[in-house]
Amino acid sequence: MATQHSRSAARLMMAPAVVLLLGWMLIPLTMTLYFSFKKYLPLRGGDLGWVGFENYVRFVTSSAFWPSVMTTLIIVGGVLAITVLFGILLAILLNQPMWGQGVVRILVIAPFFVMPTVSALVWKNMFMDPNYGLLAHLWEFFGAEPVQWLSQASLTSIVMIVSWQWLPFATLILLTAIQSLDSEQLEAAEMDGAPATKRFAYITLPHLGRAITVVILIQTIFLLSIFAEIFVTTGGAFGTKTLTYLIYQRVLESQNVGLGSAGGVYAIILANIVAIFLMRIVGKNLDA
Amino acid sequence: MARAVTQQRKIINTAAAWAVGLLIFFPILWTILTSFKTEAQAIADPPIFLGFDWTLENYSAVMERSNYGRFLWNSVIIAGGSTILGIIIAIPAAWSMAFVPSKRTKDILLWMLSTKMLPAVGVLYPIYLLFIQLGILDTKVGLVIVLMLINLPIIVWMLYTYFKEIPGEILEAARMDGASLKDEVLYVLTPMAIPGIASTLLLNVILAWNEAFWTLNLTAAKAAPLTAFIASYSSPEGLFYAKLSAASTMAIAPILILGWFSQKQLVSGLTFGAVK
Numbered sequence: 001m002a003t004q005h006s007r008s009a010a011r012l013m014m015a016p017a018v019v020l021l022l023g024w025m026l027i028p029l030t031m032t033l034y035f036s037f038k039k040y041l042p043l044r045g046g047d048l049g050w051v052g053f054e055n056y057v058r059f060v061t062s063s064a065f066w067p068s069v070m071t072t073l074i075i076v077g078g079v080l081a082i083t084v085l086f087g088i089l090l091a092i093l094l095n096q097p098m099w100g101q102g103v104v105r106i107l108v109i110a111p112f113f114v115m116p117t118v119s120a121l122v123w124k125n126m127f128m129d130p131n132y133g134l135l136a137h138l139w140e141f142f143g144a145e146p147v148q149w150l151s152q153a154s155l156t157s158i159v160m161i162v163s164w165q166w167l168p169f170a171t172l173i174l175l176t177a178i179q180s181l182d183s184e185q186l187e188a189a190e191m192d193g194a195p196a197t198k199r200f201a202y203i204t205l206p207h208l209g210r211a212i213t214v215v216i217l218i219q220t221i222f223l224l225s226i227f228a229e230i231f232v233t234t235g236g237a238f239g240t241k242t243l244t245y246l247i248y249q250r251v252l253e254s255q256n257v258g259l260g261s262a263g264g265v266y267a268i269i270l271a272n273i274v275a276i277f278l279m280r281i282v283g284k285n286l287d288a
Numbered sequence: 289m290a291r292a293v294t295q296q297r298k299i300i301n302t303a304a305a306w307a308v309g310l311l312i313f314f315p316i317l318w319t320i321l322t323s324f325k326t327e328a329q330a331i332a333d334p335p336i337f338l339g340f341d342w343t344l345e346n347y348s349a350v351m352e353r354s355n356y357g358r359f360l361w362n363s364v365i366i367a368g369g370s371t372i373l374g375i376i377i378a379i380p381a382a383w384s385m386a387f388v389p390s391k392r393t394k395d396i397l398l399w400m401l402s403t404k405m406l407p408a409v410g411v412l413y414p415i416y417l418l419f420i421q422l423g424i425l426d427t428k429v430g431l432v433i434v435l436m437l438i439n440l441p442i443i444v445w446m447l448y449t450y451f452k453e454i455p456g457e458i459l460e461a462a463r464m465d466g467a468s469l470k471d472e473v474l475y476v477l478t479p480m481a482i483p484g485i486a487s488t489l490l491l492n493v494i495l496a497w498n499e500a501f502w503t504l505n506l507t508a509a510k511a512a513p514l515t516a517f518i519a520s521y522s523s524p525e526g527l528f529y530a531k532l533s534a535a536s537t538m539a540i541a542p543i544l545i546l547g548w549f550s551q552k553q554l555v556s557g558l559t560f561g562a563v564k
């Protein structure tokens with residue numbers, strides 16, 4: 001149907017977006033690759049020549065590397081486990097008949113709209129402060145010793161804060177998926193005498209499979225690069241240095257751009273592995 | 289009998305859901321309440337929930353001390369500017385992909401998404417360096433450009449999804465009546481797409497408003513938006529809970545309100561149509 005004329009017009013209309021994104025992707029990426037093969041210290045002599053793969057080797061052999069990988073895995077894994085598990089439970093709960101469903105939905109979604117620096121600072125000071133925080137009061141009320149959240153249980157604290165931010169996202173998506181479930185199927189199973197646990201395991205859960213996968217993939221991409229939550233709470237201290245934070249420190253704090261860039265390339269590869277799986281799911285949906 | 293049981297279940301559901309909902313919302317509620325306390329009441333032991341003397345002094349203190357207005361203005365310009373610019377660039381692209389699709393359309397869409405997956409920290413230094421050389425470090429222009437590029441894939445994607453739902457016959461009819469391509473986009477497509485464009489606008493303003501990697505790393509004194517304004521409270525100075533709360537409330541209130549309107553679009557927008 002489309003004529004040759006409209007085809008070339010279409011290409012022209014797509015051009016600005018494509019060219020901009022191509023530039024946004026290729027220019028910084030090429031520069032990162034370039035720096036990663038150089039000894040480059042902007043404040044201490046600048047460009048000190050090519051060093052081959054030395055930065056790549058040094059980045060993974062530095063004593064901070066493996067702990068940062070572990071920290072990243074714990075934060076991403078912990079937040080995923082909490083948000084998916086509670087997200088499913090909440091979605092099921094919110095899907096039940098009740099009064100004021102709309103209002104409850106709004107209450108549950110709200111944390112997603114709070115900017116990361118605000119939620120991190122509010123949690124850090126007003127909830128997790130060992131002297132004045134609400135959690136300290138709660139612990140004292142039950143006669144327990146208040147926890148030094150961000151120094152002694154630093155990773156747990158970060159996981160709690162980030163989970164609070166992302167639980168709404170998981171809940172909302174899973175709720176949307178549950179609402180598209182054919183209720184006749186569930187009713188038929190109920191009439192046939194299937195107990196609630198079996199109805200959940202054999203009908204609801206398989207139906208949610210795809211939504212759960214999407215939640216996991218999208219959250220992983222965002223969680224791999226959380227920054228503000230660590231920046232304003234611990235500043236990377238007390239074992240909360242993630243891979244992202246380690247690279248940030250190498251580049252901007254110690255101004256070792258070559259080393260940081262090599263780390264950046266690792267981060268890009270890692271994110272791409274996750275992205276490939278996400279793309280497959282999204283791509284499949286495009287055909288439909 | 290059966291009716292009584294469902295009624296009873298409904299009561300239990302309602303109670304459970306409200307309890308969980310209020311628990312999740314509580315940190316926000318507590319922040320808002322604390323912002324109206326005096327600093328002494330904010331750290332009172334045991335904590336005071338509602339029985340305090342409501343005051344607005346924290347709000348005036350925050351406004352005076354840190355020039356809140358300038359940060360707010362920066363946030364508005366950066367979030368609004370990047371989104372509007374993104375939409376202007378994305379409308380023609382989404383239009384052509386939705387109505388003149390080719391074999392490559394799907395690949396282009398997926399490729400655009402893949403740029404969104406690029407971890408920011410991986411390209412931090414190059415962007416930093418480019419910003420210095422272009423003289424746009426710590427300027428609103430610089431942040432508008434970066435946030436526009438970050439959100440452009442989502443904007444294109446959302447608009448594409450909305451445009452696809454518009455029947456192509458209407459456009460053909462307009463074409464037969466002699467409408468040029470420009471007329472077609474401007475006077476036929478755009479009015480029909482206004483609801484879609486509005487929700488795209490809403491969601492992306494929220495995302496840009498809350499963005500906290502580039503806004504923290506590419507600004508200093510001049511162009512810092514509210515994310516950086518709040519981050520400046522990370523090193524406490526004396527009693528500051530009530531002021532922190534007032535500042536936080538002011539930073540999140542506008543977006544919380546916008547967000548509640550956009551919750552429907554949130555799902556398809558953020559999952560790139562994979563969950564509807």
